[in-house]
Amino acid sequence: MSGQLDRKLIQSVSVSIQGHAPLTFVAKGIAYNPDLIEEGDLFVPLKGEMFDGHQLIEAAVENGAIGALWRKDEPVPGTLSDDFPLFIVKDPEQAVAEMAERYLFDIDPSRVAVTGDYTRHLTRIFLKNMLKTNYRVYLPEETLGDPFTYFSSILSMPDDTDIILFDVPARTDDIVKQASELIIPQLAVLCCHRDQHEEDILEHAGYIEEGMRPTGTIFVDGDRWMSRDWKTDSVIYGNDPEHLLQIESVAEANEEVQFTIKGVRFLDFHLPWLMKDHLQSVLAAFGPAVHLGMGAEVVAQAISELEMKDFDLEECHSKDGTVVLIDHGRSLKSGLKYSLGMLKHLHHFQRRVLVVDEGFQQNPLKEKLIHEVFADELRSPVTDIITIGEKAFWIRSALKHAGIHLEGGHYDTHHQAMDELTSLLKGDTLLLYRGLNSELLKQMIKEWNE
Numbered sequence: 001m002s003g004q005l006d007r008k009l010i011q012s013v014s015v016s017i018q019g020h021a022p023l024t025f026v027a028k029g030i031a032y033n034p035d036l037i038e039e040g041d042l043f044v045p046l047k048g049e050m051f052d053g054h055q056l057i058e059a060a061v062e063n064g065a066i067g068a069l070w071r072k073d074e075p076v077p078g079t080l081s082d083d084f085p086l087f088i089v090k091d092p093e094q095a096v097a098e099m100a101e102r103y104l105f106d107i108d109p110s111r112v113a114v115t116g117d118y119t120r121h122l123t124r125i126f127l128k129n130m131l132k133t134n135y136r137v138y139l140p141e142e143t144l145g146d147p148f149t150y151f152s153s154i155l156s157m158p159d160d161t162d163i164i165l166f167d168v169p170a171r172t173d174d175i176v177k178q179a180s181e182l183i184i185p186q187l188a189v190l191c192c193h194r195d196q197h198e199e200d201i202l203e204h205a206g207y208i209e210e211g212m213r214p215t216g217t218i219f220v221d222g223d224r225w226m227s228r229d230w231k232t233d234s235v236i237y238g239n240d241p242e243h244l245l246q247i248e249s250v251a252e253a254n255e256e257v258q259f260t261i262k263g264v265r266f267l268d269f270h271l272p273w274l275m276k277d278h279l280q281s282v283l284a285a286f287g288p289a290v291h292l293g294m295g296a297e298v299v300a301q302a303i304s305e306l307e308m309k310d311f312d313l314e315e316c317h318s319k320d321g322t323v324v325l326i327d328h329g330r331s332l333k334s335g336l337k338y339s340l341g342m343l344k345h346l347h348h349f350q351r352r353v354l355v356v357d358e359g360f361q362q363n364p365l366k367e368k369l370i371h372e373v374f375a376d377e378l379r380s381p382v383t384d385i386i387t388i389g390e391k392a393f394w395i396r397s398a399l400k401h402a403g404i405h406l407e408g409g410h411y412d413t414h415h416q417a418m419d420e421l422t423s424l425l426k427g428d429t430l431l432l433y434r435g436l437n438s439e440l441l442k443q444m445i446k447e448w449n450e
Helices: 007-011 053-062 092-107 119-131 147-155 173-183 199-211 273-291 296-304 333-345 367-377 390-401 414-426 438-449
Strands: 016-018 029-031 041-043 067-071 086-089 110-116 163-169 187-191 217-221 233-237 247-253 256-261 269-272 313-317 323-327 351-356 384-388 429-434
Touching (some): 053 067, 092 147, 110 199, 119 296, 163 173, 256 273, 323 438, 384 414
Parallel strands (some): 187 217, 217 233, 351 384, 351 429
Antiparallel strands (some): 016 086
């Protein structure tokens, strides 16, 4: 991410500056947790009753912080270099809020919030590509309803952004409501796969309207949110002939799915054939794109250029019909739900197999949380799970604890798993790999095909 946290903006909320902060100083974003810092971030130490982020400044510097906000009168550790830039402020949290408010006022992008289940990631990808010829679009990390993730999204935004597409996971009423009140979206999109049966997601997502002005517009899947009265203008998409936006004819040919949209005459839309069961996400994005002035021809061209890699999935094929998807997405909780949702709902396969090794978790989340997500999401139509390594074994343990039985074995090494992995290349199988040894898997497929 490349924001414009330059010295002028940071200094505008600072009492003074210690260390060496040249006039050309620019941070690319902010981070509150030193473990989550990326090279070039500005560290913001939070302080509470049981913790003090100022005590973690050395870890922040070691992990790549380019500077830090620093509470006035807080002692500076003697181990910190005299040249390291410290921007002295009365209150780091308030300083971040003021910077975000000023930066947002200066850039003034249109604000779109997308909420729902894992398909909100698809909707954002579709919408960004539909808009890219006319707008500079920014996709921040998810906004969880707390000010910190919101401010981080704003301050990481490139200074030439026209539209910001917020990701709001529908985990609780409060997350969605508070995120909406922070974002104040002009447009909102609600999406949920038709085979997801989590009624709480539908209820939570509806609260996205709480922060919207009456002049806002909300785009709603009429098949999932059927009985709610909306206070803002609503555009309904779905399968009912009465819905304003509806997929009409659908056909497969030449490794593509071809379809038409109600009201768009003499124009076919195309997607990779694996995406056949996610056409509703196209509708979810199509409405806002047209609302923002995009023509149907431009939209059709934009989505026809999409490949599976644009959805963070690398696609490989065996000569006998197995499709292997290598997951290159983020390992955060929402990213994991996205990956498993795609495994469950991509096209039609006799077997759906998840393969995970010890590299499946490259993130700061607690292992227990990750294992619980696997246990929650790994249900029918997933048929098999193959686990490799000690850490991956605990996923199998979590499934057993939840009373979920899937085919597939556990192995200590990749070499031990090769026979079972090879056997999966022979049939009508979708295999999703999540780990660090993707090159080994691709080499196995190559040798099988030869």
